[in-house]
Amino acid sequence: xxxxxxxxxxxxxxxxxxxxxxxxxxxxxxxQHRDGAAGKEKVxxxxxxxxxxxxxxxxxxxxxxxxxxxxxxxxxxxxxxKSTLLRCLNxxxxxxxxxxxxxxxxxxxEDLYGPAVDPVQVRKLIGMVFQKPNxxxxxxxDNVAFGxxxxxxxxxxxxxxxxxLREAALWDEVKDRLDDNAFxxxxxxxxxxxxxxxxxxxxxxxxxxxPCSALDPISTGKIExxxxxxKREFSIVIVTHNMQQAARVSDRTAFLMVExxxxxxxxxxxxxxxxxxxxxxxxxxxxxxxxxxxxKVG
Amino acid sequence: MSAVETRVxxxxxxxxxxxxxxxxxxxxxxxxxxxxxxxxxxxxxxAQLVIADDDRIDGRxxxxxxxxxxxxxxxxPVATDLRLISALLHVLKNVERMGDQCxxxxxxxxxxxxxxxxxxxxxxxxxxxxxxxxxLISQAKRAFEERDVAMARDLVRQDDVVDxxxxxxxxxxxxxGDDADRREWAMxxxxxARAIERIGDNAVDIGEQVAFVVTGLFREFEDASxxxx
Numbered sequence: 176x177x178x179x180x181x182x183x184x185x186x187x188x189x190x191x192x193x194x195x196x197x198x199x200x201x202x203x204x205x206x207q208h209r210d211g212a213a214g215k216e217k218v219x220x221x222x223x224x225x226x227x228x229x230x231x232x233x234x235x236x237x238x239x240x241x242x243x244x245x246x247x248x249x250x251x252x253x254x255x256x257k258s259t260l261l262r263c264l265n266x267x268x269x270x271x272x273x274x275x276x277x278x279x280x281x282x283x284x285e286d287l288y289g290p291a292v293d294p295v296q297v298r299k300l301i302g303m304v305f306q307k308p309n310x311x312x313x314x315x316x317d318n319v320a321f322g323x324x325x326x327x328x329x330x331x332x333x334x335x336x337x338x339x340l341r342e343a344a345l346w347d348e349v350k351d352r353l354d355d356n357a358f359x360x361x362x363x364x365x366x367x368x369x370x371x372x373x374x375x376x377x378x379x380x381x382x383x384x385x386p387c388s389a390l391d392p393i394s395t396g397k398i399e400x401x402x403x404x405x406k407r408e409f410s411i412v413i414v415t416h417n418m419q420q421a422a423r424v425s426d427r428t429a430f431l432m433v434e435x436x437x438x439x440x441x442x443x444x445x446x447x448x449x450x451x452x453x454x455x456x457x458x459x460x461x462x463x464x465x466x467x468x469x470x471k472v473g
Numbered sequence: 474m475s476a477v478e479t480r481v482x483x484x485x486x487x488x489x490x491x492x493x494x495x496x497x498x499x500x501x502x503x504x505x506x507x508x509x510x511x512x513x514x515x516x517x518x519x520a521q522l523v524i525a526d527d528d529r530i531d532g533r534x535x536x537x538x539x540x541x542x543x544x545x546x547x548x549x550p551v552a553t554d555l556r557l558i559s560a561l562l563h564v565l566k567n568v569e570r571m572g573d574q575c576x577x578x579x580x581x582x583x584x585x586x587x588x589x590x591x592x593x594x595x596x597x598x599x600x601x602x603x604x605x606x607x608x609l610i611s612q613a614k615r616a617f618e619e620r621d622v623a624m625a626r627d628l629v630r631q632d633d634v635v636d637x638x639x640x641x642x643x644x645x646x647x648x649x650g651d652d653a654d655r656r657e658w659a660m661x662x663x664x665x666a667r668a669i670e671r672i673g674d675n676a677v678d679i680g681e682q683v684a685f686v687v688t689g690l691f692r693e694f695e696d697a698s699x700x701x702x
Binding site for chain 1: 479480483484549550551552553554555556689
């Protein structure tokens with residue numbers, strides 16, 4: 176049986192190989208650059224990022240560092256651009272016609288939007304879990320094996336599937352019915368299956384877009400526990416409407432809000448405050464953050 | 474963005490609980506005034522009234538404490554609201570302790586005898602302590618209501634006056650003479666002075682909570698175990 180350490184290191188090798196194919200250099204741990212202030216390695220560095228859809232700004236001037244093996248929460252009212260921002264981080268916006276990302280967006284120090292970068296490879300390294308569980312209409316096993324098969328990994332597929340399901344805290348619930356259709360699972364189980372499918376290709380970062388908003392409190396609790404387990408190995412960025420969820424699971428929280436121009440014709444999202452979660456929820460610096468997290472302004 | 478005010482009922486409830494907790498300080502102030510009157514006239518019956526009335530202060534403590542816990546459980550307060558609730562829980566405890574100190578003084582009065590061999594100098598200092606402590610209590614309340622950290626800090630200076638008077642009482646007790654009755658009376662009155670001095674300390678503690686609500690940082694204004702002077 177693979178030890179924890181050898182698994183982690185083989186996972187890293189695979190990630191580095193994938194990164195190399197994508198034209199992104201993931202540096203070995205010992206050479207990782209560190210953020211002096213936070214003492215944490217950066218996964219993403221955003222420098223004045225603007226996103227436009229058909230020339231209209233959706234978010235403007237976002238600058239923030241996202242740290243490795245942290246859970247980073249993006250919160251803010253509807254339309255503040257937090258999902259837009261999340262989708263920039265694995266180039267999902269490329270799939271939307273007329274979407275345009277400007278400004279600096281570095282992933283492990285490399286330009287994520289550089290000409291040599293293959294967005295398909297990017298999405299292997301930076302996985303995504305969506306609001307509504309979206310398993311494929313296939314067996315539980317085939318859902319998890321889907322990514323590794325596409326990547327041409329034939330050997331040890333059983334082991335890969337088992338490890339991913341174990342990491343997603345789903346193995347014990349499904350080990351006796353791996354051939355059953357995934358649609359037979361509960362919503363919470365389906366969402367954990369999607370997380371298993373995501374980690375089966377050994378990503379470096381997992382993006383979650385309101386992963387619990389369709390789930391009941393017990394399933395939500397399981398996913399939240401899982402996030403805390405997963406951050407030992409992965410960096411996680413989560414968009415959530417549930418402020419208590421951000422408070423419970425995240426290390427750092429970014430608050431975005433909607434800004435209007437003078438004649439209120441255009442609106443876009445901007446980053447108001449980004450800090451340690453504890454600080455955001457006990458003593459935020461900005462009055463607007465205070466009003467939002469206290470639920471005083473909708 | 475047009476700001477829509479939400480959670481109006483929660484906000485009103487929090488304001489009501491703050492007023493109710495700080496209203497506890499008015500109850501303490503009234504109890505202290507009657508306690509001082511009882512001390513001045515060795516009025517044991519008035520002292521009994523103060524002791525009986527302490528149930529009102531304890532009742533206020535229990536009622537507001539329970540409502541704050543409910544607010545924590547049901548409303549998930551954060552940021553300033555969370556700091557305010559945390560501070561109010563502290564203030565309630567201070568209010569309850571201040572009430573108990575008034576009771577302590579009142580319980581001492583029967584021990585000093587019906588016609589005690591009172592030393593006028595010492596009684597007058599204790600009465601001045603009472604007056605000064607009442608000022609501290611109302612200043613603590615106002616500083617909290619107005620979130621005025623400077624006013625809260627000033628409580629330390631005001632409290633020094635009470636502390637000095639307490640020390641003077643101690644000096645007077647030392648020199649009270651050889652008469653056993655007089656010595657017993659002086660010892661009892663020293664305990665009373667000490668209880669009033671503690672009320673002043675509680676007022677300073679409330680001031681520290683004001684600073685916490687405003688700044689998010691808790692710092693003791695004065696650290697008894699590491700005095701600055």
